[in-house]
Amino acid sequence: MAGAEGSMAEVSWKVLERRARAKRSGSVYEPLKSINLPRPDNDTPWDKLDHYYRIVKSTMLVYQSPTTGLFPTKTCGEDLKSKVHESLYCAAGAWALALAYRRIDDDKGRTHELEHSAIKCMRGILYCYMRQADKVQQFKQDPRPTTCLHSVFNVHTGDELLSYEEYGHLQINAVSLFLLYLVEMISSGLQIIYNTDEVSFIQNLV
DSSP states (O other), rough: HHHHHHHHHHHHHHHHHHHHTTTTBBBBBBBGGOOOOOTTOOOHHHHHHHHHHEEEEEGGGGGTTTTTTTOSBBSSSSEEEEHHHHHHHHHHHHHHHHHHHHSSSOOTTTHHHHHHHHHHHHHHHHHHHHHHHHHHHHHHOOEEETTOOOOEEEEETTTTTTTTTSSSSHHHHHHHHHHHHHHHHTTTOOOOSHHHHHHHHHHHHH
């Protein structure tokens, strides 16, 4: 346990060091691009999974919003923007690691933690989309950039950020990626859709 905590602290310290050296706000993915942590040659599959877990935990999960489940686009400063693409990639990373942990008898509760991190993020995006339910029908009748779903939200409240003039919210690929991951995660056994209203919205979105 002490060794795991030490490795986690080492990852966190190196991430912070890289960010300070860059002197700018970085995305949740940037800090690990040039970090090579020392690892023994005789790693077991459990050790390898724990290594990846520490990376996911220190670079993504610690930044997940406790209220919406969304992930911030930038992890430094006071930037509260959360983009659908980035949150989806973070959720997919946690979910993929959870699938790997399912094969281990004693996963130390990490499968549950990772799965529910992905679920919370997907439901957060669904919540943001459902608050714009009227736009789905508007876009079908009049497909213009000003009638599409917003793709940037406040990471803590889920409120829409940036006007249509300030940002290109017309991102069909973001909606498609959300639906794709939604289907894949549900097929793997995750419960993301809870009621008939959500089912109806997803059907309308498709």
